[in-house]
Amino acid sequence: MKISLWVVFYLTLSGLPGIGQIKMREIDELIDKTDPGWPLIQKWVKDATNKVEIFPCDILRAKDALYKTQVTTHSIMGAVIYHTGGISIDNGWIRIIASGSDKLNRSLMDWNMGKTFKEIGDVAAFLLIADDAAGGFYAINGGGLGKDLGKIYYLSPDDLEWDSLDISYTDFILFCFNGDLNKFYKNIRWKNWPEEVSKLDGNRVYNFYPFLWTKEGRDVNKTSRKSVPVEEVYRLKMEIMH
DSSP: OOOOHHHHHHHHHTTSTTOOBOOOOOHHHHOOSSSOSHHHHHHHHHHOSSOEEEEOOOHHHHHHHHHHHTOOTTSHHHHHHHHOSEEEETTTTEEEOBSOOSSSOOBHHHHHBTTTBSSBTBOOSEEEEEEETTSOEEEEESSSSOSOTTOEEEEOTTOSSOEEOOOOHHHHHHHHHHSOHHHHTTTTOOTTHHHHHTTSOTTEEEEEESOTTSGGGSSGGGSEEEEEEHHHHHHHHHHHHO
16 A cells, blocks of 8 residues: 555645645544554554564544644554554664654654744645664655655664665555564664663654764764754754754
């Protein structure tokens, strides 16, 4: 199942000059009762090779998050937002943002507001959709990261540039569920990371010193680290990159 046409349309708008906001659809228009994406996600969770934890959601928060995102529950993104408070991968190493929960108290659009757009209804050059415990960020491209609209980009803890993964949101979910994360994060994971990360709050990440993108910080096991609010790391990265 590919990302919904509405998402592609929404993201495409952000690359067009002179367009400030999208027309908001009501929540009933966004809930697909004939062909929802959630049963497919449930099957993927059951068959996943990586550890997947679905955080429970509050129905009011779920409706609010879905309305603000303006995607239908037919899409994988819409189903994730509406049916989960977030998703934890590999004992909390990756945190997929949805409607918010006690363990991951961030909803998708509220988390992006003030970072990738100013007000709900504004179009965004990209949307932050997930992050990892090492301070890496995943975003779906709306035209601000490259010409490949709808593709997922990754800002690694040891890099100061967004890199295209050349995959859709649906492919990203499947990567989280079944991908070789040890290989993908081979230069980022430190000794004994599972024990530390399993205790980490979903709104915090590790900050390293020396920074991992410096010559002195290339060996993650020789750096010092402490947990800090995820927003602190994101703001720091944006300031340095710009």
